[in-house]
Amino acid sequence: MSTESLRIVWIYPDLLSTYGDRGNALILARRARQRGFPVEVLEVRSDQRLPSTADIYLIGGGEDGPQALGAQRLLADGGLHRAVAQGSVVFGVCAGYQLLGRSFFAKGTLCAGLELLDFSSDRGPTRAVGELAGEVDPRLGVPALTGFENHGGRTHLGPGVSPLARVTAGVGNDGATEGAWRGNLLGTYSHGPALARNPALADLLLRWATGVHQLPPLDDTWSDRLRAERRAAVAAATRA
Amino acid sequence: MPLRAKVASSVSRTAAALSRAAGRGDGSVIGGWIGLKIDPDLLAHLSAGRAIALISGTNGKTTTTRLTAAAVGVLGRVATNSFGANMPTGHTSALAKAGSTPYAVLEVDEHYLAQVLDATEPHVVALLNLSRDQLDRAKEVAMMAQLWRAALVRHTDVRIVANADDPMVVWAATPPPNHDHRIAPPHVTWFSAGQRWHDDSWVCPECGSTIQRSGEQWWCSGCPLRRPEPQWTVEDDGVVDPTGAWHKVKLQLPGKVNVGNAATALAVAAEFGVRPVDAVLQLGTVSSVAGRYAQVDRDGRNIRLLLAKNPASWLEAFDMADVAPTLLSINARDPDGLDTSWLFDVDFAPLRGRQVLITGDRAYDLAVRLEVNDVPFQHVRTFDDAVRSVPPGRLEVIANYTAFQDIRAELDRVN
Numbered sequence: 001m002s003t004e005s006l007r008i009v010w011i012y013p014d015l016l017s018t019y020g021d022r023g024n025a026l027i028l029a030r031r032a033r034q035r036g037f038p039v040e041v042l043e044v045r046s047d048q049r050l051p052s053t054a055d056i057y058l059i060g061g062g063e064d065g066p067q068a069l070g071a072q073r074l075l076a077d078g079g080l081h082r083a084v085a086q087g088s089v090v091f092g093v094c095a096g097y098q099l100l101g102r103s104f105f106a107k108g109t110l111c112a113g114l115e116l117l118d119f120s121s122d123r124g125p126t127r128a129v130g131e132l133a134g135e136v137d138p139r140l141g142v143p144a145l146t147g148f149e150n151h152g153g154r155t156h157l158g159p160g161v162s163p164l165a166r167v168t169a170g171v172g173n174d175g176a177t178e179g180a181w182r183g184n185l186l187g188t189y190s191h192g193p194a195l196a197r198n199p200a201l202a203d204l205l206l207r208w209a210t211g212v213h214q215l216p217p218l219d220d221t222w223s224d225r226l227r228a229e230r231r232a233a234v235a236a237a238t239r240a
Numbered sequence: 241m242p243l244r245a246k247v248a249s250s251v252s253r254t255a256a257a258l259s260r261a262a263g264r265g266d267g268s269v270i271g272g273w274i275g276l277k278i279d280p281d282l283l284a285h286l287s288a289g290r291a292i293a294l295i296s297g298t299n300g301k302t303t304t305t306r307l308t309a310a311a312v313g314v315l316g317r318v319a320t321n322s323f324g325a326n327m328p329t330g331h332t333s334a335l336a337k338a339g340s341t342p343y344a345v346l347e348v349d350e351h352y353l354a355q356v357l358d359a360t361e362p363h364v365v366a367l368l369n370l371s372r373d374q375l376d377r378a379k380e381v382a383m384m385a386q387l388w389r390a391a392l393v394r395h396t397d398v399r400i401v402a403n404a405d406d407p408m409v410v411w412a413a414t415p416p417p418n419h420d421h422r423i424a425p426p427h428v429t430w431f432s433a434g435q436r437w438h439d440d441s442w443v444c445p446e447c448g449s450t451i452q453r454s455g456e457q458w459w460c461s462g463c464p465l466r467r468p469e470p471q472w473t474v475e476d477d478g479v480v481d482p483t484g485a486w487h488k489v490k491l492q493l494p495g496k497v498n499v500g501n502a503a504t505a506l507a508v509a510a511e512f513g514v515r516p517v518d519a520v521l522q523l524g525t526v527s528s529v530a531g532r533y534a535q536v537d538r539d540g541r542n543i544r545l546l547l548a549k550n551p552a553s554w555l556e557a558f559d560m561a562d563v564a565p566t567l568l569s570i571n572a573r574d575p576d577g578l579d580t581s582w583l584f585d586v587d588f589a590p591l592r593g594r595q596v597l598i599t600g601d602r603a604y605d606l607a608v609r610l611e612v613n614d615v616p617f618q619h620v621r622t623f624d625d626a627v628r629s630v631p632p633g634r635l636e637v638i639a640n641y642t643a644f645q646d647i648r649a650e651l652d653r654v655n
Contacts, residue, residue: 014442014450018380019372023584026612047450063380066443130578148579192581196608222611226604 005038006209007054011080012046015070016096019150021060023193024091027202028056035206035215046070050079055209056089059096061151061191064106067095071111074099084116089184089209093194094151097179097187104153117187118160119180121153124171128152131234132190134165134178142200144168145178146230147190155180155189164188169234184208197230199223241285248279249286252336268325272332283328286335287344287360290319293508294356296348296388297368297409299553301326303493304368304501304508305347306529311509311519312343319344324530327352328359343512350384354391357398364399364511365392366504370408371440372582373550381408381440388412393419396426401507404430404470407441407451407458411465429482431507432456432470433500437552472507479503479516487520492527495560531648533560540632543651547644549576551585557638558590565630566591567620569600569643576641580605588613597626600643623650 010025029039044050046069057080062070074080084090090100098104101113104121113120132149136142145165155173157163157180164179164186165172172178172189179188186205188194195202199220207213241249252275256268275282293312295305302324309320319338321330326347335344348356350370357365367388370381385408392400393415402413415425441458442451449462459466471482477499478488489502502523506516528534536543548557572580580602588610596617598606603619610617620626623646627635639647 017585019579020581020584023581023609023612026584030612063382065382065448069443069448148581150579192579193584196581196584196605196612222604222607226608229604 005040006032006056008039008041008056008058009051009054010041010043011050011057011059012070012073013043013060014045015066016060016062018061018063020192021093024058024093024195027193027195027199028205031199031202031218032206034218037210046073050074050077052079052082052086054083054088056091056205057083059090059092059099061094061096067099067104068106068111071099071113074114075112080114081116084185087184089205090116090186091205092187094189094191097189098153098155100185100187101155117180117182117185118158119155121155123152124154128171130170131230131237132170132172132178133234134167134172136165137162137181140181140204142198142204145188145190146197146227147188147194148192149189150191151189169238197223197227244279245282245285248275248282249336251275251278252282252333256333256337268321268323268333269329271336272329275332275336276329283332283335283359286332290341290344291512292344292346292360292362293511294346294348294353294360294362294365295368295508296350296353296365298350298371298373298550299556300368300497300501301347303498303529303532304366304504305345306526307502307505307523308508309345310522310526311505311514312345312512313522314514314518315512316343317341321346322530328356331356331360353388357391357395362398364401364508366508367400367402367409367413368504369403369406369552371437371550371552382445385412385445389416392426396423398426399511400426400428401504401511402428402430404432404468405434405456407465408445410468411445429472429507429511430468430470431472431504433474433503434496437555472503474499474503479506481506481516487516489520490524492524493533495556497556497559531644536651539627541627541630541635542633543627543635543637545644545647546636546638547641548638549640551582554586561636561638562634563594564634564636565595565597566636566638567597567599567626568606569637569639569647570603570606571601571640571643573601573642583609588615591615595630597629599623599626600639623647
């Protein structure tokens with residue numbers, strides 16, 4: 001951690017907050033506070049400078065226009081690149097995941113990404129909408145991913161990143177893999193408040209940010225019930 | 241009316257009546273569906289000779305339609321789709337069932353506005369708002385505004401009543417810069433009804449720059465798009481008309497939101513020549529709208545039903561609800577949208593200090609949301625469990641679409 005408190009920056013909520021993306025900031029802050037970490041959450045709008053000294057950066061989903069604009073502003077600002085060079089954690093969701101890569105398509109145009117992760121995205125033949133599930137890279141020590149995806153993009157991973165998960169339901173990157181990670185950077189197509197269904201993923205980001213490898217367990221009764229209920233729903237839909 | 245249309249219209253009415261008699265539904269869709277199978281132009285034929293208002297937007301359209309129909313009723317009989325069946329099948333059913341009427345006020349699903357404009361050639365169209373709603377299948381907000389705009393430039397003879405507070409609506413109601421100047425631009429009347437939800441209009445739909453806000457004003461930092469001066473506004477518990485006269489609005493419907501809906505209704509009715517002073521009393525006759533705001537007494541509890549479908553309408557529901565035990569019910573079936581992530585766009589903090597019960601297919605999604613929001617709650621399996629869990633007195637029920645219909649069915653399809 002860079003300072004006394006854990007600093008979480010939510011990047012450009014004015015542009016990239018299509019569906020409940022605030023949830024990820026709320027969940028991280030709550031889980032950190034429950035472990036006794038003081039937390040500061042900063043919402044940085046697209047007309048503001050991005051601080052480069054925070055511990056965790058969150059980038060959410062958005063429509064094509066805001067996504068392209070967000071990427072331009074982040075490239076011009078440079079703050080996120082400096083933060084990553086210093087080891088900050090970045091969690092990107094959906095459009096925010098795509099723009100971490102080399103390039104993506106928005107409004108039919110190829111747009112430059114931030115080149116923080118080795119992948120590129122283009123348009124798929126169909127829009128991927130529905131439940132998304134996968135077995136997470138065992139090196140991350142996180143149980144199965146569950147989420148909801150809603151995107152028209154397909155993401156092609158380069159050798160410099162690992163997939164976050166192997167898809168068991170839904171599409172993710174390309175029907176086989178879902179999301180990507182390298183170092184302290186992680187992205188997923190599980191859109192919106194992805195951490196609500198994946199509290200272990202929230203704890204992974206907190207471990208990365210704090211360097212504390214054994215976080216005390218929390219009461220996750222409701223998350224566990226939600227995960228079980230979604231797992232059953234996906235299984236029922238697969239059988240049908 | 242051509243013979244085929246007459247037959248289609250008659251069969252449509254019969255099917256609707258059969259559906260109601262069989263207890264299979266309220267008949268507001270099936271009749272139109274059958275009628276349109278027989279005569280695909282039935283909606284156009286049924287519209288001919290009527291002065292029609294269309295009401296569209298993400299939120300408030302059912303209530304505003306009901307209030308507008310009451311206001312226009314000052315002039316004569318009004319056909320309307322008051323069950324919220326807001327696609328062409330519903331419009332066809334409503335017009336066939338009403339028979340010959342001089343006026344019609346139709347609620348239109350925002351995705352169907354272009355199609356219904358073409359079929360009905362209305363006198364006036366009201367554009368209420370555009371915000372995120374079921375994005376897993378609905379068009380994204382900017383795309384919806386684009387569709388509206390493209391439809392409206394093909395109908396420059398239609399009078400528009402539009403929300404000055406919503407940048408997406410203002411942009412949709414304004415002809416594009418390359419508009420053919422030989423064609424007169426549409427006649428737009430602007431209203432301001434107060435807008436709580438801003439999170440879908442931070443980026444200018446015209447140029448992509450940031451939308452700036454200060455108080456009620458908003459403007460684009462990169463192009464001339466800005467808030468037009470509204471002719472109709474809300475002040476306290478009344479509506480100010482374009483002459484500056486203030487009309488007290490006494491509604492049976494709760495909340496400031498509905499005073500705003502009343503302002504819209506008066507503005508639309510004025511396009512037919514209805515004076516607000518004549519219409520305003522009619523608005524007070526509306527007590528509930530397809531079950532919304534309805535109150536039912538059961539086992540000593542006074543249960544009130546509020547519908548909330550998306551983040552903007554949840555904010556409105558909290559504004560309407562009393563400080564009382566509150567049941568929240570969430571489903572994610574097809575009509576609701578399959579995605580529940582919007583729950584994190586709603587701040588449930590206004591419910592702190594109230595007894596909160598949760599139920600519905602997706603109660604666990606809501607449970608996780610409320611936990612993060614520091615709102616204590618109790619999960620109940622059934623509506624009856626909820627009623628038994630609260631003391632006698634008011635029970636507010638806030639539910640999304642199919643959850644609302646489920647509870648309405650429990651209460652014998654209360655209207």
